[in-house]
Amino acid sequence: MKGYLGVILHAHLPFVRHPEYSRFLEEDWLYEAISETYLPLLRMFGRLKADKVPFRLTMSISPTLSDMLADDLLQQRYVDHVNRLIELGEKEVERTASDGDFAPLAAMYLGLYRQNLSDFENLYRRNILSAFRAFEKDGYIEIITTAGTHAFLPLFQQYPEAVDAQIKSAIISHGRNFGTHPKGFWLPECGYYPDLEKLLKSSDISYFFTAAHGILLADKKPRYGVYAPMQLPNGLTAFGRDYPSSEAVWSNSDGYPGDYVYREFYRDIGYDLPMEYIRPYIHEPGVRVYTGYKYYAITSAGDDKRPYRHEVALRKTQEHAENFLYQRQNQVRKLEALMDKPPFVICPYDAELFGHWWFEGIDWLENLFRKIAKSGDGLEMITPSDYLKRHDNHQEGTPSFSSWGNKGYAEVWLDGKNDWIYRHVHKAIERMIELVDRYPDESGLKERVLNQASREVLLSMASDWPFIMKTGTTVPYAEKRIREHLHNFNFIYENLCRNTVNTEWLTRIEKKNNIFPDVDYRLFRKR
Amino acid sequence: MTRERLLTLSKETLVALARREGLYVEDDLDFDEDDREEIIDQIMDALEEDRSERIAGNNSAMQAKGRKYDILLDEEIVSQETEEYLLPDHYNETRIVLLLRDPLWAYAYWDIQDVRLKSLCDEPYYEGLFLRVYEFSSAIPSKDHVIDYFDIPVKEEDDNWYISLPKPGGFFCVDLRGKSLHGETLLCRSNMIKSPLGYIAENQEDFFSHPDQMKVLLSGLWDFEGREDERERIPQRVLQILDYQDLSIGN
Numbered sequence: 222m223k224g225y226l227g228v229i230l231h232a233h234l235p236f237v238r239h240p241e242y243s244r245f246l247e248e249d250w251l252y253e254a255i256s257e258t259y260l261p262l263l264r265m266f267g268r269l270k271a272d273k274v275p276f277r278l279t280m281s282i283s284p285t286l287s288d289m290l291a292d293d294l295l296q297q298r299y300v301d302h303v304n305r306l307i308e309l310g311e312k313e314v315e316r317t318a319s320d321g322d323f324a325p326l327a328a329m330y331l332g333l334y335r336q337n338l339s340d341f342e343n344l345y346r347r348n349i350l351s352a353f354r355a356f357e358k359d360g361y362i363e364i365i366t367t368a369g370t371h372a373f374l375p376l377f378q379q380y381p382e383a384v385d386a387q388i389k390s391a392i393i394s395h396g397r398n399f400g401t402h403p404k405g406f407w408l409p410e411c412g413y414y415p416d417l418e419k420l421l422k423s424s425d426i427s428y429f430f431t432a433a434h435g436i437l438l439a440d441k442k443p444r445y446g447v448y449a450p451m452q453l454p455n456g457l458t459a460f461g462r463d464y465p466s467s468e469a470v471w472s473n474s475d476g477y478p479g480d481y482v483y484r485e486f487y488r489d490i491g492y493d494l495p496m497e498y499i500r501p502y503i504h505e506p507g508v509r510v511y512t513g514y515k516y517y518a519i520t521s522a523g524d525d526k527r528p529y530r531h532e533v534a535l536r537k538t539q540e541h542a543e544n545f546l547y548q549r550q551n552q553v554r555k556l557e558a559l560m561d562k563p564p565f566v567i568c569p570y571d572a573e574l575f576g577h578w579w580f581e582g583i584d585w586l587e588n589l590f591r592k593i594a595k596s597g598d599g600l601e602m603i604t605p606s607d608y609l610k611r612h613d614n615h616q617e618g619t620p621s622f623s624s625w626g627n628k629g630y631a632e633v634w635l636d637g638k639n640d641w642i643y644r645h646v647h648k649a650i651e652r653m654i655e656l657v658d659r660y661p662d663e664s665g666l667k668e669r670v671l672n673q674a675s676r677e678v679l680l681s682m683a684s685d686w687p688f689i690m691k692t693g694t695t696v697p698y699a700e701k702r703i704r705e706h707l708h709n710f711n712f713i714y715e716n717l718c719r720n721t722v723n724t725e726w727l728t729r730i731e732k733k734n735n736i737f738p739d740v741d742y743r744l745f746r747k748r
Numbered sequence: 749m750t751r752e753r754l755l756t757l758s759k760e761t762l763v764a765l766a767r768r769e770g771l772y773v774e775d776d777l778d779f780d781e782d783d784r785e786e787i788i789d790q791i792m793d794a795l796e797e798d799r800s801e802r803i804a805g806n807n808s809a810m811q812a813k814g815r816k817y818d819i820l821l822d823e824e825i826v827s828q829e830t831e832e833y834l835l836p837d838h839y840n841e842t843r844i845v846l847l848l849r850d851p852l853w854a855y856a857y858w859d860i861q862d863v864r865l866k867s868l869c870d871e872p873y874y875e876g877l878f879l880r881v882y883e884f885s886s887a888i889p890s891k892d893h894v895i896d897y898f899d900i901p902v903k904e905e906d907d908n909w910y911i912s913l914p915k916p917g918g919f920f921c922v923d924l925r926g927k928s929l930h931g932e933t934l935l936c937r938s939n940m941i942k943s944p945l946g947y948i949a950e951n952q953e954d955f956f957s958h959p960d961q962m963k964v965l966l967s968g969l970w971d972f973e974g975r976e977d978e979r980e981r982i983p984q985r986v987l988q989i990l991d992y993q994d995l996s997i998g999n
Contacts, residue, residue: 234816249819376847379939415942442949471808486818496752509753510820573816621944622848627807630850630944640908644857645835647845692806692814701833708833 222599224553225565225608227460228586229430231407232259232572233283233371235685235702236736240294246504247698251289252302253513257576259290259349260337261583266356269590276590277602280353280572281365281407284394285683287350288736291398296347303338306513309502310334313490313514322528326516329531334513354399363604365405366395369737372682373634375414375622376643383650383682384417386744388424390679390737397739404606405429409684410634411462411569411625415440418457418619428458428605430569432625436461441618448556448564450608452615459620460605465552466568469545470579477541478579481519484529486578488517515580538581542588550600565608639687642703646681649710653678653745656717661743670722671742673731674713678745680734681706709734754788762787769794838907844924846938851916851946857908858924860935865904873929877902881911884919887940893919916946 234254239245269276289295310331317323345352356362368374369390377383388406395403404427408417411432421429433447436459443451447461470476477483491503491512504510517526518534549566556564575582593602603611626633635643656671663671681703689699709730716722754762759779766773771790806814844858856879860868868874879900884893895918902909913920921940926933 246819250817253819254816379845438945438948440945440949468808471812473808473811476808486815504820507753507756508820511818571813571816574812578812578815578818618949621946623944625807625809627810628850631847632849633806633810635847635849635855640855640857643847643855644839644845644859644908648839688810688813689817692810693817694820695817704833704835707835711835 222550222554222557223563224549224557224600225563225603226549226593226600227565227567227603227605227608228278229281229407229567229569230262230278230572230575231281231283231367231569232286233281233367233409234286234289234573235683236285236289236370236680236734238289238292238295238733238735240733244298244505246508246510247695248295248298249302249510251286251295252299253511253577254573255290255299255341255349256303256306256334256337256513257580258573258583260340261576262572263345263349263352263356264336264340265583265587266361269587270356270359270361272591274591274594275602276361276594277363277604277607278361279363279365279405279604281367281405282350282353282398283367283371283407284369284391284398285371285736287394287398290350291348292735300338300342300347303334303341305502306334307331307338309512309514312498323516326529326531327514330514350398357399357401363405363606364395364399364401364403365407366391366403367407368409369394370679370683371409371685372679373410373412373624373631373684373687374408374417375412375624375631376634377647377650377682378414378416380647380650380654381420381748382654382745383678385420385423385748386675386679387682388420388426389744390740392424393739394737405604407569410688411435411623412631412634412684413459413620413624414622415619418453418455418459422455422457426457427609428460430460430462430567431620432623432629433461433464434629435459435620435623436618438621438623439618440621441616443618444616445560445562445564448560448566449562449612450565450605450615451620452617453619454617458605458609458615460565460567461620462569462625463566466545466549466566467570469548470568470570470574470582477545477585478574478582479519480537480541481521482530482533482537483519484515484531484534484580485517485519485526486511486515486580488515488526490514490516534581535584538585539588542585542592545585545589546592546597546600550598553600562612565603633691634684634687636687636691639690642681642687642690645707646678646703649678649681649707649714650745652714653710653742654747656714657743657745658747660717661746666722666724666727667717668742669731670713670717670727672740673727673734674710674717675740675742675745676734676737677706677710677713677730679740680736681710706734751788751792754791759784762791766791766794769798842924842936844922844936844938846911846920846922846941848941848943849910851943852913854911854913854920854922854941854943855908856911856922856938858936859907860924864935868926868933868935869904871926871928871930875927875929877904877906877924877926877935879909879911880923880925881913882921882923883914884921884940887919887942889921889937889940913943916943918943 234250237247313327314331317327341347357364368387372387374384406421406426406429408429411430413431413435436443436447436451439451447463450458450460452458489511491499491509502512516529518529520526553564593600623629660671686699686703690696763773766787769791838859840861841859842861842864844856847855849855879902880897882897883895885895886893919940919942922938924935926935
């Protein structure tokens with residue numbers, strides 16, 4: 222048997238940074254992901270490397286996430302955050318000392334947070350991007366990028382300048398953070414529209430990913446379906462997502478993370494313990510949040526939960542890794558009989574699913590990688606770049622407009638709850654293009670102003686905010702973020718038109734929304 | 749959002765939250781403890797319903813993605829940012845933009861310059877505004893390429909519309925027009941969009957000798973055994989395609 226498995230972990234969070242507050246609720250997205258996903262992933266890579274286990278996967282690390290991970294303020298705040306959780310853990314160890322079920326769990330979490338603090342401060346010197354880069358240099362992972370602020374690109378296709386600015390700002394950020402030019406590009410939400418490949422090609426990108434039906438419904442019938450890349454007329458290649466391997470991990474009803482022995486995400490001492498005890502560790506003023514200290518197993522669909530037993534859950538990850546490997550091997554056997562080349566099964570996942578929501582997810586990945594190395598039976602882990610080096614003569618065609626969102630197109634990001642944003646964001650893009658036209662070669666203060674204007678437009682294009690408006694629980698914040706960036710842009714636009722620039726205001730906004738330090742407003746030059 | 753949290757909220761905030769959840773609250777409700785308990789019960793039920801709807805209305809990829817933003821439970825009223833950011837209601841220009849949502853739906857938003865709208869409305873025998881949706885045979889919006897069109901009446905206060913497209917795989921654009929007894933006035937024309945085919949292309953050379961082969965290769969249904977109950981776990985899009993193209997899945 223011969224086949225390939227392409228595991229892609231897409232690591233992304235929107236740019237959230239509020240120096241104007243001492244603590245800010247939504248910054249916890251980053252801190253939780255560092256604690257529960259990124260640091261545990263790096264530890265897992267380290268263990269595999271130490272044990273000389275060969276593994277190979279693709280990681281897209283978004284520019285917004287990279288710039289946040291490289292930010293001094295957020296790094297310091299992460300340290301403060303973990304220190305608070307360590308303090309809580311010490312109290313929890315004391316509080317649960319006589320409880321046979323919860324005492325080991327409190328000790329486990331305390332150990333994890335202490336390990337996180339030690340890794341972050343001592344091992345990585347707060348720079349975990351360099352740690353990912355080191356694993357890339359060693360040949361274990363390939364790091365690719367995604368759109369600058371993770372814009373859902375099909376809804377901006379009438380503005381190639383803006384789409385190009387999303388691509389180029391990402392590549393510049395990738396160069397700054399990783400020192401390389403990415404070969405691959407993760408299209409946010411797998412959002413593809415025909416012609417996008419021209420802009421990707423002009424930035425020297427070799428491949429991207431689409432939803433399965435992007436390949437399936439291409440303008441030419443795909444000979445190998447989603448199990449081989451599709452070469453577009455301009456030479457770029459598109460890799461289609463395999464549905465069954467995604468569902469095995471994601472499905473609410475049948476996915477591995479829903480197994481009853483795994484840790485329940487939604488039972489947390491932030492909600493379970495009395496306010497006077499938990500108050501210092503939740504959000505001010507007295508708003509309960511998840512703390513990360515979770516003592517129950519999923520148990521059943523109802524509210525009645527049994528105490529979580531970590532060792533039982535870890536054994537289950539072995540079983541589930543074995544099952545996943547068995548399913549993929551069967552899949553490859555069936556596919557290879559129908560293909561004249563080894564099938565390539567593409568398995569993309571949001572990285573933050575592992576460790577954060579599916580607490581044992583990283584153990585599952587580690588077990589999977591170890592099992593593939595030991596008994597893969599011809600199933601090999603590779604990246605799309607590896608595949609393109611080994612194989613040519615791809616099936617040809619142009620994929621269809623598609624995304625991996627609900628119903629497969631743009632419905633999640635264009636809906637009654639969020640459609641109002643587009644008239645404003647589009648207008649800001651048009652005005653930004655107009656500003657470049659009017660001020661093509663500025664320097665000094667005016668260049669700073671124009672650069673900030675371009676940052677604000679890019680930030681307003683983020684797909685995260687319409688996504689949260691449609692589906693999430695922090696809708697007021699999402700709406701405010703869109704309004705803030707548009708407001709800042711409009712303020713700059715109007716002041717530039719009147720030739721008045723408030724330096725104090727500009728400096729404040731530059732310090733707050735400091736993403737893309739090397740941005741050049743001319744990215745929005747008219748085509 | 750917890751009951752404990754709701755109990756800490758002021759009457760005004762509770763009423764606002766209840767109304768936002770679509771609950772009826774009398775304006776002059778004299779809010780004794782029983783009323784307060786009842787409203788809190790109703791809000792908790794409404795939030796639970798919202799959560800269930802959010803889960804049911806999304807595929808597993810979106811549900812998984814949403815979980816990384818789960819830092820608290822249904823706490824929508826919290827926003828630390830106190831600064832208000834105002835945006836213009838409109839940009840006082842006459843334009844219409846068309847966005848493709850999926851093979852069968854598009855979204856149009858528009859704006860009409862104040863003086864333009866006023867002069868139109870002041871015309872004798874002014875009848876109203878309407879959208880004219882054109883289907884073209886190519887991306888060139890000329891009369892020669894018009895396949896068909898249809899009109900959608902809109903009101904002066906409208907500024908956006910979801911448009912049901914007559915078929916996938918077509919080129920579409922939209923005019924915003926005014927109508928009076930003297931005839932029609934073109935106010936603005938949108939960009940052109942092309943909707944995707946939504947089905948598997950027919951190649952002259954067909955690689956597949958057996959439908960099973962196609963199912964496996966194209967859809968990822970490699971372990972599909974043909975049982976009716978298995979249809980539930982097949983993505984709706986794939987089922988539609990296979991059924992539409994008469995690949996008789998399960999037979």
